[in-house]
Amino acid sequence: MNKVRTMEDMPLSGFHFKMFTYTSGSTFLDGYILGIIAVALSVMQTQLDMSLTVMGLLGTATLVGMFFGGIIGGYLTDLIGRKTIFLLDMLVITIASVLQFYVNDPIYLIILRFILGVAVGADYPIAGTLMAEFSPKKNRGALIGGLSALWYTGYAFSFLIGYFLLSIGDTSWRWMLLSSAIPSFLLLIARLNMPESPRWLANKGREKEANAIVQKIFGAGVVMSEEPEIKDKTSFLDMFRNGYGKWTLFVAVFWSLQVVPTFAIGTYIPVILGQFGFADGKSEYLGSAIINIVYLAGLIPALYLIEKYGRRPTLIWPFLVSSITLFVLGATSGANLSFVFILVLFIIYGTFNTGMGIHQWVYPTELFPTHIRGTAVGFGTGVSRIASAIGTFLFPAFLANYGVAMTMYVCGALFFVGFLVSLFMAPETKNMSLTETSALNKFGNLKTRDFESNQNIN
Template sequence: MSNQDIQAGTLGLAPASSKSRAATAGAPAPAQARVGLDDVPLNAFHVKIAGLTFGAHFTEGYALGTIGYALASLNRQMPLDAFWTGMIGSSALMGIFVGSLVFGWLSDRLGRQKIFLLSFLIITVAALAQFYVASPFALCALRVLIGFGMGGDFAVGHAILAEFSPRKHRGTLLGSFSVIWTIGYVVANVLGMHYADASPDAWRWLLASAGVPAFLVLLMRIGTPESPRWLAGHGRIAEAKAIVLKHFGPNVTLDGSVEEHSHSGFGRLFKKDMIRRTVFNCAFFVCLVIPYFAIYTFLPGILKVIHLNEGFGADFLLNGFLVLGALMGIWLTIKLPRRTFLIGSFAVTCLSLVALSVLPNSATVAMIVAFAVFTLTMSAFSNLVGVFPPECFPTEVRACGVGLAIACSRLGSAVGTFLLPLGIAQLGFHATMMVLAAVLLIGMVVSIAWAPETKHLTLNEASRS
């Protein structure tokens, strides 16, 4: 062996003579370069995880969307006053409040996969049981239970998809939650418009039908692997590497994806280094969903108040705008900085509701335009509720952070949904829209002050920006 060969060997390289011999012998090409989990190319496994979470959001949108039309039919069998109308309309949101806190906390301690299954077992059973309710109280209790399961799925679904997604596609995948949720919501609305009055018990079939997609999602989630980021953070490195090897290949590494999990739980969210992002995520989420749920839970009644309920034209148009807006939101999430998209959308939706509050009922075309602009924009930037929270919190408290933001948002939206019928009855439609516009203005101010820019960062970098 030559001196040149010996020197190459000491550096961990193949000797020159070996290289030439290997080349002439037709040796295989060198191994692929190592790549981190944040930069792995999108593959079939990413699509599968996204599909499982998207199926869940379709079910959740559908389950929440059925109640608006079911209430009108239900009221003929079990007359409801304003109290029970508000309670049933907001009951799932109250369940989400509790479920997101409980399951978010459990997910950070026990792992993502267990909650990924349990949440949909609860949703499936409770959704099907709605067929047999005999009182407003029983329906309200089952809707709370459905929401409890949804809260768990929101917390763990956002966390697990964020922890598997490469940063190049993370915003698109997380933002698509809103699109799929909206499609489920609109499908429920369309079915409700056509079949809620088909028979005296049509509302039972409508509500219980949410159990069908829930059961399918539950079956498909069996066998889902644990998040390797969560495993690595809890010292289970070998298991994490095995999952990465199985689903992403031998050239993918956990380097840069592992975070120390010395502190966890809700208390960690209010430490000095994290309290700002905690308050921001809770505040902007609350201000976004209060008008969304308040208006669209009672969309048929609102359209009647402003005399846009003749036929299905306005209803179909607005539901179409919900889907179109959600699709626009994916494109805008890719093209715009996160902050710009969020702040600008708060401004547009606020101005739209101000217009609705000052326009007379006789200005039908102008009110449809204002409502359409509100619907398009609200649906578009609702994508960001699936993006900001999982990006802003580190792995050890990601599910807790997402769960807390969801809990606060659902508490606010439950209160708003409960109060909307009372507000319209006591204050009138126009004053109620002005109050909701003020909520959106608060969201814009909070976002200007505290929204981070996380678009091009790795998941670890984004959670510490």
Template sequence: MGNGTVLLDDLPLSKFHLRVTAYTTGGMFCDGYILGMIGIALAVWAPQRGLAAATEGLIGASALVGIFLGSLIFGTITDRIGRQTMYLADLALFVVGSVLQFFVAEPWQLVALRLIMGVAIGADYAIGAALLSEFLPRKQRGPLLASLNAVWTVGFVVAFVIGYLMRGLGADSWRWMLASSAVPAVIVLCLRLGTPESPRWLAAQGRREESDQVLAEFFGPDVVLGEEPPEPRRARLAELFTPRWRRRTAFTALFWFCQVLPFFALFTFAPTVLSSLGLRDEFTGGLVLNVFQLAGGVLGVVIMNRLARRGFVLWSFVVLAVSLLPLALSAHPSATLVVASFAVFAFAVSAAGNLETVYPAELFPTDLRATGVGFAAAMSRIGAAIGTFLLPLSLVHLGNQATMAIGVAVLLLGAVVSWAWAPETRHLALSESSGGAGLGGGPMPGDPTSAGAPTPVAEA
């Protein structure tokens, strides 16, 4: 790096950074809104149609299956053709799918539409985190990437509130609930127009002149990227499983899987779960839980740079497991215990869920970032789909205690995986991820596999 130049990683936060963050988090708002609305819409429609538990679970899980496909397929595509095109295309699909939900007549039609919309959401998971991480300076990268998940939570909560208010619109209220996601999707699509391509991706493809033009136009003529791959490389999913990357791949996939399986199972069907546990006003109870969820998401953004990533993910699993344990041990929990346990779970899972948009983006290099994030998101959706599909059946056939015990077991698995494999990435510059000490063949700072590596602790 020559005299008078400054790394993109070391820039002060600018209006451009905030705009791209807003446009990207807007997509996550739509993601959360689309996924959050289905639970309360089904609570209205399922009794009208007399839907079986399996059908209800299939509708709830269909978008999650789509997210699996979208994350897995479009993560690699995004690494090959660029972030910018996909950044717009997925929002366009949100708009079309949202409107078509209004005209659904049969359950299979809703399953098909939710599957397609899930593909777009999965693509957005991979695209948004990759694009945003490649623009942000390292000091603000953690909190601003965490804001993706926090705003996802806002969308999820807003969907529940709007759905709650729409219940009085009559027999077709569920149609208006599902179609309402077109409104934020149109707004975000318009805002994203004009967003530039990632200069890191352009440089990684050998298009250095275009990369320099983006840097000069949006950051200034003296801004540089730092080290990038000397030769362009074509992203391949199989590379994630090479010795160099497979442990990182396994960790990101498993920690995300273990976070979302109990979360989606419990919160997609929050009214149903709360009712089965003896809470009479399940809609109000669900609203209270979503308020705790929102508060946790905000706290997660605030503390993201104050805690080591490794310690944050490990201890969050412990807290989550403890929060559900009383419901696994009590055959007839009181309403107070139910609400308290779910409130702690909602708060903690939302705070820790912010790591889902931070950790994977920091663990892979530019030419493999969207592929790595997409694969981790895809694996997590397997967990989410499994939990969402099986929860209604588990409540009917296994009972409340066994269902909660399964959730505790999954969360404890997440704690073990994090203890064994979680590295530390909090102070990593993305320019190091192209093969430097941070993410190359050598161990990362705080990686438990490195000899003598200190255990990360929270900063004062």
């Protein structure tokens, strides 16, 4: 008997890369919008009357907005559709970006930055969810994980654009904040041509539309999946019911444990290198640049390894290596070691840490069924952003009060807890269909593997 061809069995094609372009705009804009405010603030503070509290609120308003946007947007994308919310939030980002150009009161700017955060946070769960629901199962991890590379691209690009716009003068901050309207508007136009998720349509009882989309993209005879999509009503609390609570806990915990040290160390890396004795006016900035470049480079092998060896090992062991590296940095902080040695340790940490960051996208999209997939990704996004905001806010005071050694020990301890959580909770989802991965809460890895083997035999 011939095996049924499903869209998850299809090889990589131009369509998949087109979907990657649509969805990666979410991470690019997140990095860009968070980065451009840092450059704009350096000019803005001389133009507007701002207290330190107001400046702090401007810096964190977007992250707080992402908490609400991730949770609300994730639920709405499961309730009323992936494409609908994907278009609406990009429209909001475009309008809010334009309005930033005209503000004269920093309070209004804080409100707009919060709205931007809500819209970006809403876009996040849709991006990973859509990419997962269209991806071949053999390439799903790399395609979803690859979305994280665009965050670093957007963040770096914002500083480049900000640097060139500084030549405008006193009003340059307005043009910097306005600049995010360009990529958001282009994405809005591009997304008009993208299809709705067939899995979401089938889950809502619209199988005819779902099959029409699958066959238009992949050709006649290709079906959405071998198993019919279960028609469940979207409920926010379903993340915590029917065995999915453990996955919700796992995603929220490992994601937060990974981003808290990452955001804190990444934000203050020049200060940290200065504490190691390299504050000569240029070494700490040279080191920061090299480390951030390696952050992006660390993703390249991870995208291969996650498909070659699976999800579990590429999450568990990087947590452990990152932890050990930070413990070593803490232990050697007062030893007056060479700049190169310290830099190498940070590069090892950055490579492994950034590589495992792709699991923030992979696991949430694979472990939950269609009717709550966006909700779960949004919840993980919201919790991790609040955790990263708190960690980044507290980091300077902790570093000043307790020193670089204790700071490295605490960050290393957080990664070690992440190692333990992943060791005992992380499932393996390599080469499984979304139907199988979202059933792991019921059947466990062994039974799902047996199911897959029986399907291949038949």
